[in-house]
Each structure stands twice: as structure tokens, then as C-alpha cells.
Amino acid sequence: MNGLVLIVDDDIQLVKHLDHLLQGSDYQTLTAHNAADARAMMAKSYPDIVLMDLQLPDANGGQLISELKESYPDTQFIIITAHGSIRSAVESTQRGAADYLTKPFGPDEMLLALRNTRNRQALGEQVRRLRNGEGQTSSRGQLGLLAYPSAAMRKVAS
Secondary structure, eight states: OOOEEEEEOSOHHHHHHHHHHHHTTTOEEEEESSHHHHHHHHHHHOOSEEEEESEETTEEHHHHHHHHHHHOTTOEEEEEESSOOHHHHHHHHHHTEEEEEESSOOHHHHHHHHHHHHHHHHHHHHHHHHHTTTTSOOTTSOOOTTTOOSHHHHHHHO
8 A cells, every 4th residue: 555645625526536546557546535534534534645735625734734734744735736836835844745746647747746745654654753763773793673674684793
């Protein structure tokens, strides 16, 4: 599985299309059509990525990212909008969006954005593990399995 993705858009046909595309690409999906439903889904499921329209019927997607990032800092957000501009892209990124796609976008563009976002998440997790001491020198001076995956190298290092 590639991760859990929450799709938030008031365009019901687009949500159905994205849901089908992502499930066919080994993602689990949840859907919401407004900010209230998105908040409820986030509280229940904690998705890896949220695809969010910039203009929702009950909220601004950029402002909603700021709100949700406080409670869900590890979730990544990708803005999808038909009303794209350089200014809104910059503002969305400053609020915490990992990517910004302008409608209409193709399936390859969407899947690439998701893959890149998941790769950044994986790299961030590796950095956190390294900062927490995994793979670091132990009290006996040996490096962990991350540095020396083979038995022969671990023997030489010790």
C-alpha cells in the first residue's frame, strides 16, 4: 500500500475520478466534500496525504492547511485548484502545502505529486530516526546496521 489519502473537493465527479485513480494505484482513500467533513475524517483516520481544493464551500483550503498542520504535523497536503496563481501557490506553500496542482491535471501528474510527497515523508522519517540515535555509534564504538549492513563489515568495524 502506498498510503492513506484524503481527497477533499466539492466537485463530486473529480473526487470519484481521483478515488478510482488512487485506489487503482494501490492507495487507500477517504473522501470529503467540505472542510467540516475533512476535519472529521482527519480526526478519525490521520491520513498520510490530503489532496485539498483551495476553494471549499465552507473554508479556504490554504487556511484549513494551517489549522490542520497544528494537529497533524506529519500529514502532507497537496493543493488542487482551478483558480491557480503564483500568489496562491506561494501562500499555500508557506502554510505547509507540499505541492500545488492546477486543474485540469493529468493522472500522471497527480501520481507523480503523490509519489514525490511520499518520498519526502520517507526521507523525513529517516532523518528523524537518525536524529534519535538509530544507526549512530554505540557506547562500544560500533556503528549500527544502517552503516554496516553486512556481517563482514560489522566484524571489521568492531
